[in-house]
Amino acid sequence: MGLRRTTEPGVEPVTLAEAKLHLRVDSDAEDAKIVGLIKTARTDCEFRIGRTLITSGWTLTLDCFAQLAELPMPPAISITSLKYTDTSGAEQTLAPSAYRVDLSSDPARVEPVGGWPATASVQAAVRVVFTAGYGESPDAVPSAAKDWILLAVGDLYANRERSSEKVKVPMDFADALLDPLRIWG
Known part of the structure; x- marks a missing residue:
């Protein structure tokens, strides 16, 4: 069995503005970096829960x-x-x-x-x-997934020099946010 994404989502579940507010970043100097972190966090979230967030x-x-x-x-x-x-x-x-x-x-x-x-x-x-996917708008994405993505972006942003293959969101409760969305079995 093979599975491949053929069309990327048109938007991310978390906007740049939401991520910058969460990170408390006022400057536009790192916008490209933050946008990349949002995509990385969304991809990891989808992998963890086995779901597509945005169409x-x-x-x-x-x-x-x-x-x-x-x-x-x-x-x-x-x-x-x-x-x-x-x-x-x-x-x-x-x-x-x-x-x-x-x-x-x-x-x-x-x-x-x-x-x-x-x-x-x-x-x-x-x-x-x-x-x-849940829809073509970030508003369609379950809030627990969006909250997890924001926590993951925060961790990636704060620890950008860390050598790791996976997002390491601090606090065990963060991963529990995704439990109701996971495909079990």
Whole structure:
């Protein structure tokens, strides 16, 4: 299974103004740095909770239809296309009437109407292009995620020389902010 973001969000869940207020920064000299920290914190937040915060595009690749049950990185908004490599090696696009998507499930579930078509025995034989996220506005993002991002930006900003691969938000309660948003299992 492979998952790749194909369209970046148009905005971040936390605005530059919100981050600067949180950091108590009045100057514009480090705006570019702070914008980068917001993106880093958002990406880490999404990884930790297994969700997409702002509407963006994704491509899920699977070796066969049997692996397709749920769409990762919820909440799913829609499936743009569902393509597969048939047994003769040709790419086919499955008609939307050939499958059902339950967008009310979290994560969204996908099932065939009747049965899935046969695919070639190749890697990435099935490709699902879909859109996910809470919306296109920062206002749509759960406040707990936004609060965590602000704490992470603050930690990254204060400790920018630290050699670390992961955001280390201080205080255990900060990570607990994300617990209600996590995909468990």
